[in-house]
Amino acid sequence: MPKEHKEKCEDAADLTASLAKLHIQKRQDYLHWDDYFMATALLSSRRSKDPSTQVGACIVDKHKRIVAIGYNGFPRDCSDDVFSWSKDNSDPLENKNMYVVHAEANAILNSNSRSLDGTRLYTTLFPCNECTKLIIQSGIREIYYISDKYAEKPIYRASKRMLDAVGIVYQRHVPTQKQIIINFDDTLKEESK
Ligand SMILES: Nc1ccn([C@H]2C[C@H](O)[C@@H](COP(=O)(O)O)O2)c(=O)n1
Numbered sequence: 001m002p003k004e005h006k007e008k009c010e011d012a013a014d015l016t017a018s019l020a021k022l023h024i025q026k027r028q029d030y031l032h033w034d035d036y037f038m039a040t041a042l043l044s045s046r047r048s049k050d051p052s053t054q055v056g057a058c059i060v061d062k063h064k065r066i067v068a069i070g071y072n073g074f075p076r077d078c079s080d081d082v083f084s085w086s087k088d089n090s091d092p093l094e095n096k097n098m099y100v101v102h103a104e105a106n107a108i109l110n111s112n113s114r115s116l117d118g119t120r121l122y123t124t125l126f127p128c129n130e131c132t133k134l135i136i137q138s139g140i141r142e143i144y145y146i147s148d149k150y151a152e153k154p155i156y157r158a159s160k161r162m163l164d165a166v167g168i169v170y171q172r173h174v175p176t177q178k179q180i181i182i183n184f185d186d187t188l189k190e191e192s193k
Pocket residue numbers: 050052053054055071072073087096100101102103104125126127128131
């Protein structure tokens with residue numbers, strides 16, 4: 001190979017190597033979509049005042065846009081300090097299940113009458129039969145959940161019977177990372193960089 005041609009090849013190789021160094025690759029530890037949506041549901045559950053079970057739900061459309069979130073709580077203006085969070089009181093009127101709006105129902109209501117046709121629900125707890133009726137009627141077509149701790153209860157077996165009957169897909173979400181730490185200080189520290 002003529003000397004000048006060889007030098008040009010070496011220069012080209014050096015240039016390619018230099019350009020490669022300038023090309024900044026994306027970060028690899030970003031939050032994947034399903035973890036992102038389930039983490040949003042989990043974060044929402046942190047708003048729940050239920051001392052026993054905190055549930056969060058997040059509804060996502062086919063363009064991966066979050067259209068609504070919700071958590072379990074008493075209806076608007078029914079004070080958490082007046083209504084009881086009991087679950088085994090002998091007086092049924094003193095039990096929370098008479099009053100609590102479930103997380104999935106709140107998410108559907110929080111969508112503010114926007115069409116939920118073809119959307120996906122991420123919920124930290126498998127939907128009960130009452131929420132399943134709302135899920136079906138609202139047009140939600142897929143469900144991701146974390147816990148199904150009441151699976152053997154007739155209420156939850158009824159949920160699965162309805163979901164199977166209408167072909168709504170439900171599957172347990174297996175997180176790709178065990179935990180996500182949200183530390184407000186981290187963002188503050190960036191400010192001082
Ligand atoms: N799919 C569900 C199931 C239950 N909830 C709410 C209702 C209560 O506030 C709580 C369950 O309480 P526990 O019976 O475990 O003491 O979770 C919901 O939002 N969504």
